Amino acid sequence: MPTWTLHTVFTFDAAHYIEGYDGKCANMHGHTYKVQMSAKSTVLHPSKYLPTADMVCDFKELKWPATDTEKGGFDHGLLNDVMETATTAERLAELIHKRTMERIPSSIQLTVTVWETPTSWVEYSDE
Ligand SMILES: [Zn+2]
Incomplete structure (x- = not known):
């Protein structure tokens, strides 16, 4: 079966603390988070920007986490302000x-x- 896997990598800087953590991760600190998105598909789709079915999806739709918090992303934000769960890397990836x-x-x-x-x-x- 023909299969396409689109990959993109980007970073953003954000602060967080892990509530209830017994150790220094309970203190507010920052990371340069790196994110890789891998989008796998056996069919191609149109996108908001291209009307013909020639893309897995638009790269633009995968890079939103790197925008600032006013645009819905995480860059230069405090993860605890924008996540309803604990701010572990596991929960961030899930979100x-x-x-x-x-x-x-x-x-x-x-x-x-x-x-x-x-x-x-x-x-x-x-x-
Ligand atoms: Zn941390």
């Missing part, structure tokens, strides 16, 4: 996945990878 699926065709298999540091990351998908 990014959920909000991205609201923007792209539902047949796409999306995998979201979030690096909290260059050596520690989490991968989330709902397969």
Whole structure:
């Protein structure tokens, strides 16, 4: 079966603290979060910007987390202000996945990878 997997990587800077954590992660601190979006599809779709079915999805629809909080993203924000869950990398990846699926065709298999540091990351998908 023909399969396309679109990948894009970007970063944003954000502050957070983990409530209830027994250790220094309970103190407010910042990370340069790196995010990889991998969008896999066996069919191509049109997008808001291209009327013909020639894309998995538009890269623009995958990069929203890197915008600032006024535009709905996370850059230079405090994650605790914009997340209803604990602000772990696991929950952040889950939230990014959920909000991205609201923007792209539902047949796409999306995998979201979030690096909290260059050596520690989490991968989330709902397969
Ligand atoms: Zn942290």
